[in-house]
Amino acid sequence: MSTAPPVTAGRSVTSSASESSPGERWPFATVSVGVVALVFALVCVLTTGRYGYFGDELYFLAAGHHPAFGYADQPPGVPLLARAMQSLFPDSLVALRAPSLLAAVGYLVLTALSARELGANRVTQVCAAGVAALAPHLIASAHLLVTYSFDQTLWACVVWLLLRAARREHRGQPANGPLLAAGLVTAVAVQFKLLIPVLWLVAVPMAMLFGPRRLVLRPGLWLGGLLAVLSAAPGLWWQARNDWPQLAMARVVDGETTGGVRAFLNASSHQLGPVGTVLVLIGLCGLLVTPALRPHRFLGVTVVVITVLFVVVSGRSYYTAGLYAVLLGAGAVVAQLWWTALGKYRRQWPRWAAAAVAMACCLFTGLPPAVGTLPLTPAPRVNPHNVVARASLAWPSITEQVARVYRALPRDGTETAVITRDYWSAGALHHFGPRYGIPEVHSTSRGFWYLSRPDDAVRRVVYLGGERERLRELFGRVRAVDSVETDPALPTYYDGMRIWVLEDPKLPWSRLWPRMHHMSLW
Structure with a gap:
């Protein structure tokens, strides 16, 4: 099966995917990705109320009854969502966690969209979304109303918009639209967690170093940044009035987190699952060295710098979860390029047989940890080390x-x-x-x-x-x-x-x- 994009005017039929311009994209696999998202959502809905309220969720419900521009340990987004869902659907765990589930479904879609921006065909887009659906961290976040459920999806959305902006700049077109949209998403993100400025503080210099350099000169970038700063201002005012408790919270996180590169990477691997870990590593290497992904190299370097930064400050491993979507998409595209390069050998394989073997391998290795993350264990048999279950x-x-x-x-x-x-x-x-x-x-x-x-x-x-x-x-x-x-x-x-x-x-x-x-x- 050829993975070359459809023929366009002025383009040779023999052009390979590895030679295609980043401006050319396959249509989005709407139906197939939708099926993956629907199955994921259905499984989560059927299992989300197994134990009870998690301790943090109960705190958010209480905080929602004391509306403020900010709180000591997070912005106002989740407490206000908790109050809204409790008011609309009293004492319904499924309803309370519905926004988190929708955010997780959005993450799956953004993974497929990121793969598409990087040149993935329909099959590759679905594969990227399917691997994301098997990630234990995403499954867990869909079952809890917590800050990182939204933060990771909003990060993934900003990175996807940066992919779109880089593609437009590579084609010589101003990327004001995607950059302004990224600023608007950032303005929403700072209402859930105050981490996303780290992404911008690293991504912008990396774009200046590795290109596209014109990205940082676009008015859309700075107008979007201004909107994000205005959105964060009330929360920062609250923090200043209360002697910056968020800084004290950072020291607490440092004390509660097992530090070191090994611990951070080990935790990240568990969050991604075996298939996700392999695909993320392939994707990172692809962003850094693959010629076809060169216009997006600045994002690969951004991932490395942010990861090192969070390791140094003893940040929690899920702080980088918003970057997994683009890495999964890039990993799927690299696999697609390999498949194209092996054209004369793969013709000996029927298309359905190759797909079946790949799917079987992914399910065999990725399904057990994914199922193990679901709250299926009877409460009396919950592992004592399962913090979420014990606190529910x-x-x-x-x-x-x-x-x-x-x-x-x-x-x-x-x-x-x-x-x-x-x-x-x-x-x-x-x-x-x-x-x-x-x-x-x-x-x-x-x-x-x-x-x-x-x-x-x-x-x-x-x-x-x-x-x-x-x-x-x-x-x-x-x-x-x-x-x-x-x-x-x-x-x-x-x-x-x-x-x-x-x-x-x-x-x-x-x-x-x-x-x-x-x-x-x-």
């Missing part, structure tokens, strides 16, 4: 036990507050607490601390977590009244955690609350 179990039970202590307190007119040391449980008590009689909850942890604090009239606290010695420094009376007990078959992080009753705060809450704040989870 027994929230109503934990809430009920804290509420039982709260309700048992004497009704003597003493103002009482409910506080937790970690923001996961605070989110759970915020969400489930009203049905058990808890009116409001506060937390000393991370971004939840900024949402609210106890009134100065509060003289008694029901407190979840913490250590007696530390609490005695802050309160006159400290009593342990209960411990969290959940189903032994459903292990959580809260089993055995103390529930305290604290009385007589030693300082006014305006001074006590800052002393209790910490940016860690626990």
Whole structure:
């Protein structure tokens, strides 16, 4: 099967794919890629509500009830989405996670579109999307309403638009349209995570070094950049007013992340799966050295520089997930070029046989880790190291036990507050607490601390977590009244955690609350 693009005016029938201009593209495989996306979406919908709310999702629901231009640990995008979905579809996990699923489906489509920009035919586009659908990280992100579910797709969209811009510049056409669109997407991205400026700060210099140099002179680039800066301004104002908690959060991430090149690459490999890892490596090498992909070489160098940067600052491995789409597309195109180069040998193979062998190999190696990522394991058999699953179990039970202590307190007119040391449980008590009689909850942890604090009239606290010695420094009376007990078959992080009753705060809450704040989870 020839993979050369259709014949166009003024072009020889014998031209190979490797000789084609980057300006020539195959039609998009709309139906086939749509089928891949539909199957992916259906599988995710059928499995997304297996366990329960993840701790971060509960925090986002609480943050959404305190609208702001920014939060200590993220911009306002996800909290506002969480509030909107909860308002439209109360207590529906499937609905809450629907935006993340749509973002993951968009990522699949952008992978195929990126492959098309690089010269992929219809079959190659579908293969690129299929490999992306098997990536464990993408499957996991489709099952959770979290910041990176959107950030990675928005990065992939910006990179795809840069591919389009580079192709237009290679043809001698101004790329103002794609560049302006990339700025608009960036303006949306900074409402979900503040990482995408890193992409621009690296990609623009790389375009100046490796071309197309005219890209950085286009008005569309700078107008799009201005729109992105204006979009980020309210969040930056909030950060400045609150002493830049995002910087403190970066130090926490550094402390929570296992550093080093090996750990970063190993985690990235697990996120991509075996097939995705191989195709990404092929794609990276292709962007860097393949002549047919030379107009896009600056993006290959950008990937290398960003990866090194995140390794150096101990960033989390999924920070680079937005770059996988273009690498998967490039890897598929390189494989297509190899297939074309082996023309005289592949004629001995029927087209369907070669496709069947390739598909069988991909499914045999890529399907097990993909299926293993789905939340199919019965809750009692969840791996203790599965953080997402363990932090999605027994929230109503934990809430009920804290509420039982709260309700048992004497009704003597003493103002009482409910506080937790970690923001996961605070989110759970915020969400489930009203049905058990808890009116409001506060937390000393991370971004939840900024949402609210106890009134100065509060003289008694029901407190979840913490250590007696530390609490005695802050309160006159400290009593342990209960411990969290959940189903032994459903292990959580809260089993055995103390529930305290604290009385007589030693300082006014305006001074006590800052002393209790910490940016860690626990």
